Amino acid sequence: MPLQPRKKAPAPSIGLTKMGRIPHTVLRVIAANIQAMLEAPVEMLPAMEIPETAYQTQRCQYDAGLVLKYLTHFSFPHHSRILAVTDVDLCTPIHTFVYGQAELGRTLAIISDFRLKYMEDGTAAAEGVYYERLAKVALHELAHTLSLYHCETPKCLMQVSRGLSHLDGLDVFFCERCTFVLHESLRNLHI
Numbered sequence: 001m002p003l004q005p006r007k008k009a010p011a012p013s014i015g016l017t018k019m020g021r022i023p024h025t026v027l028r029v030i031a032a033n034i035q036a037m038l039e040a041p042v043e044m045l046p047a048m049e050i051p052e053t054a055y056q057t058q059r060c061q062y063d064a065g066l067v068l069k070y071l072t073h074f075s076f077p078h079h080s081r082i083l084a085v086t087d088v089d090l091c092t093p094i095h096t097f098v099y100g101q102a103e104l105g106r107t108l109a110i111i112s113d114f115r116l117k118y119m120e121d122g123t124a125a126a127e128g129v130y131y132e133r134l135a136k137v138a139l140h141e142l143a144h145t146l147s148l149y150h151c152e153t154p155k156c157l158m159q160v161s162r163g164l165s166h167l168d169g170l171d172v173f174f175c176e177r178c179t180f181v182l183h184e185s186l187r188n189l190h191i
Ligand SMILES: [Zn+2]
Pocket: 140, 144, 150, 159, 160, 161
């Protein structure tokens, strides 16, 4: 059989879905930031239900790990990474709350805007602050799916989250080392 020219694999695309009441404009802003920073196409997927199996009655929150587990039951054949955006409050068994959660080096990530809408004194966050926080948390969690661990470099988006003031003090920026790993991961997705 003659050798066929090797087909170029499609660019790694990221599927974006919402779970709950997230305005389309918010998804568009997140998509634009991902496209700009990761240089990967983002496609809007149909909305999904937040699974009640992840609800923690005692805490009135959703277990982020259980939401990710629920997402593993679906197949996303056309996307190498999936980011879900929700408006419900997320937690894990060891964290009182999380802004997001991801499968390290795998496919799925989720972020919540529940705690990003307000300042630490309880007043509403300005629209620009809210959007910037969403972009930072989305990029942080997607970077985990692209095999990035936490980083100590000042200002790097892969720093461990230390709350809203810390998040606001970060730039939309990955340090040199994280950028290298990120590009390597993205490049390997093309193979
Ligand atoms: Zn993290």
